[in-house]
Amino acid sequence: MRSIVKYLFVLALILPVTLMAQPAGKGAFSNVPDGPVTCVAGFTYEQDLTDPLICNFYDQSVGDISDYFWDFGDGSTATGQVLSHAFPAVGTYNVCLTISNSDTSNFCSDSLCMTIDLDPASTHLLGGLLYAGDFPINNPNGNGDMGFAYLYRVLESGICPVDTVYFDTLGYYYFVDVPSGDYLIKSGLKTNSNHYSKYLPAYYGGATQWNEADTIHLSANIFLADVHMRSLPVLATGNNVIKGYVIADDKPGLAGRTGNCEVILCDSTEKPLRYTYTNPSGSFRFNQIPEGKYLVKAEQTGMWTDVVTITLDAVNPANDSMEIRLHYTPQSMETLLTGDFMGLTLYPNPVTSQLNMAISSEMSLDIQYTLINTLGEMIFCRQVTLPAGNSYESIDVSTCSPGLYFLICKDMNTGRKISSVVVIQ
Numbered sequence: 303m304r305s306i307v308k309y310l311f312v313l314a315l316i317l318p319v320t321l322m323a324q325p326a327g328k329g330a331f332s333n334v335p336d337g338p339v340t341c342v343a344g345f346t347y348e349q350d351l352t353d354p355l356i357c358n359f360y361d362q363s364v365g366d367i368s369d370y371f372w373d374f375g376d377g378s379t380a381t382g383q384v385l386s387h388a389f390p391a392v393g394t395y396n397v398c399l400t401i402s403n404s405d406t407s408n409f410c411s412d413s414l415c416m417t418i419d420l421d422p423a424s425t426h427l428l429g430g431l432l433y434a435g436d437f438p439i440n441n442p443n444g445n446g447d448m449g450f451a452y453l454y455r456v457l458e459s460g461i462c463p464v465d466t467v468y469f470d471t472l473g474y475y476y477f478v479d480v481p482s483g484d485y486l487i488k489s490g491l492k493t494n495s496n497h498y499s500k501y502l503p504a505y506y507g508g509a510t511q512w513n514e515a516d517t518i519h520l521s522a523n524i525f526l527a528d529v530h531m532r533s534l535p536v537l538a539t540g541n542n543v544i545k546g547y548v549i550a551d552d553k554p555g556l557a558g559r560t561g562n563c564e565v566i567l568c569d570s571t572e573k574p575l576r577y578t579y580t581n582p583s584g585s586f587r588f589n590q591i592p593e594g595k596y597l598v599k600a601e602q603t604g605m606w607t608d609v610v611t612i613t614l615d616a617v618n619p620a621n622d623s624m625e626i627r628l629h630y631t632p633q634s635m636e637t638l639l640t641g642d643f644m645g646l647t648l649y650p651n652p653v654t655s656q657l658n659m660a661i662s663s664e665m666s667l668d669i670q671y672t673l674i675n676t677l678g679e680m681i682f683c684r685q686v687t688l689p690a691g692n693s694y695e696s697i698d699v700s701t702c703s704p705g706l707y708f709l710i711c712k713d714m715n716t717g718r719k720i721s722s723v724v725v726i727q
Contacts, residue, residue, distance in 0.1 A: 341365025343401045343414035350386075350455055357664055358386045363401050365410060373398040392420050426520055429476030430454070430527035432489045434501050438473030438528075439491070446496035449489060451475035451529075454603055456484040456517055461604035468492065485518045488603060489529040493579070501531035502574050503564065508532070510566070510574060512603040513708065513723070537575050540592030542614040546624025547584045548600045559584025560628060563599040571718050573596055576717050593619075600626045606723065643667070646711055652725035655700040657709075661693045668714040673697060673724065675707055685714065702726050 324611075342364045349355035361383040372380045374387050375395035389395060398415040432449045436551060439447040453464045464485070469475045475489060490503025507516025508530050508693040518527055544567070548560045561582040567575050575596075580586045593615050600607040606629040613623050644667060647660040659671070666689050673682040682697050704727055712719040 306605040312676070320602075322691045341367050341401055341403060341410040343399050343412040345399050345414065345416070347397070347416075347418060349420065353388075354392060355390075356386060357418070357420070358384075359397075359399075360384055360399075361399070363399070363412075366403055366405070366408065367401045367410075367411075368404045369402045371400045371402075373400075382442060389420055394419050417562040424482050424521075425479040426482065427476060427478055427523045427525070428480045428485065428487075428518070428527060429474060429525055430487070430506070430529060430558050432469075432473050432475060433528060433530040434473075434491070434497055435533060439495075439497075440470050441473040444470070447473075447498075448492045448495050449473065449475060450479075450492055451487060451489040452603070453477050453480070454486040454488070456486060458537060461486065461512070463603070480505065480520060483519050483557055486512060486515050486528060486603065487518065487527060488512070488515075494590055494599070499534065499576070499679060501533055502566070502577055504531045511601055513606075532574060534574060534576065537591040540614075541619060542593060543620040543622065544588040544591060544596070544612065544614075545620075546586060546598075546626060547579050548586065548602075548626045548628060549584060550605065550628045550630065560600075560602065563628070565626065566599055566601060567591075568597040568599070570595045570597065571716070590591045591628055598624060598626060600628055602628055605630060643713055643716070644669070644711070644720070646720060646722065648709065648724065651722075652727045653699055654727050657697045657699050657724060659695045659697075659709075661688060661695065661711075662688060663688065663693075665690050669711055670714055671695065671697075671709060671711045673699070673707055673709050675705065680709065697724050699724075 336401055342366065344362035345359055346362055347357045347359045350358065355379055370381055370383050372382075372385065373386075374389065374397050376378070376389055378387065380387065394417060396415055396417050398413060400413040402411040403409055431441070432451070433439075434447065439445065439449055448468060448470050448694045451467050451469070453466070455462045455464050464480075465477050467475050467477060469709065487506040488503060491498045491501060502510055504510050505512060505515030506527050507530050508517055509515040510532060516632070518524065528566060548563045548565065550558060550560050555646065559580075561580050561584055563580045566577045566582060566589050576588060578586050578588065591614060595611070595613045597609050597611055599609045607625060607630075608627045610624055614621070640652070643663065645662040649658050651657070651661070661669075666687065668685070668687050670683065670685040672680060674680050684695075686695065707724040707726055708721055709724050710719055710721040
């Protein structure tokens with residue numbers, strides 16, 4: 303996976319995330335003139351992971367636009383909404399984007415220029431220990447476990463896989479020659495490990511879902527980016543079976559069943575009980591499950607999963623056609639979440655000023671709802687007591703920067719929670 307320039311460019315096209323927030327020096331919008339505006343130029347850029355002379359440019363313009371003209375400040379020009387350009391040398395360039403609409407009855411035009419600095423990419427070592435319980439695997443003594451570690455680059459255009467390593471010696475993994483930037487690391491045990499069924503793979507920071515994981519900001523060598531796997535309980539055996547498949551469904555030409563995808567079986571409070579992987583045809587199976595109520599979800603880095611609720615009992619001892627859907631983008635205009643204690647509908651989503659919540663429950667609830675950004679920073683938090691039936695709450699997000707956020711609703715009495723993605727424009 304080390305030869306990734308072409309692969310990353312493809313993934314940048316198939317894994318878009320609607321993130322409008324611009325880090326300093328990496329994106330901008332033109333000044334909005336007074337009076338009616340039909341289009342406004344804007345763009346972001348990213349240096350290539352392996353070649354500092356290559357930049358990927360992404361249009362962020364607003365309006366009804368048909369034409370895009372780029373001047374890279376090095377004597378080269380190009381057209382297109384998303385493109386890659388190789389500069390002749392490291393240095394400073396004034397890059398300009400001009401947009402227009404060729405419709406003469408509703409013509410618009412706008413330009414934006416931005417100075418970008420191309421610096422040689424510095425690289426670092428990134429490594430850490432994989433913990434199973436209180437000790438790293440095979441440390442201090444070998445215990446027959448083999449670990450894996452996946453490295454992902456967090457970009458404005460999405461999350462891209464970078465490298466994979468397998469390791470056993472003293473439970474230590476490492477990646478070499480990693481460029482500065484933001485990363486996610488996921489690590490766990492391979493299926494032939496002695497303790498494979500006892501620990502759930504996790505990300506740096508201990509999260510088991512990628513959208514809850516801590517981001518590593520790499521600007522120097524990091525030797526102790528440790529990953530702590532969550533231990534799984536011993537689940538009593540039963541006579542029930544769950545079978546199904548995972549499917550990606552919202553990208554034309556890329557929809558279909560997903561192989562080698564992690565599937566997690568949870569109890570009704572979303573506590574993980576078991577996990578498995580889909581086979582090459584996207585199918586999975588949990589055997590010898592006791593009766594009860596369960597939640598089943600997938601975990602694929604950079605993709606959003608539906609959560610399926612199922613009850614196994616004497617009348618329904620098996621489910622052999624469960625479908626779990628993965629999405630390349632957060633689900634759009636309205637999000638409906640149903641836990642075993644409340645239902646939550648968000649609207650509108652994406653949102654610009656006020657996020658509304660319709661909450662339904664069969665009993666009164668003491669809930670805390672929290673809005674956090676992708677860095678884990680709390681933006682808003684409120685605790686309320688809601689009566690049984692339907693209730694309505696709202697959050698003013700007009701002062702929030704555009705981007706991706708997470709809304710978490712927690713039952714303060716039981717600790718149960720449901721969460722959803724919110725896109726602020």
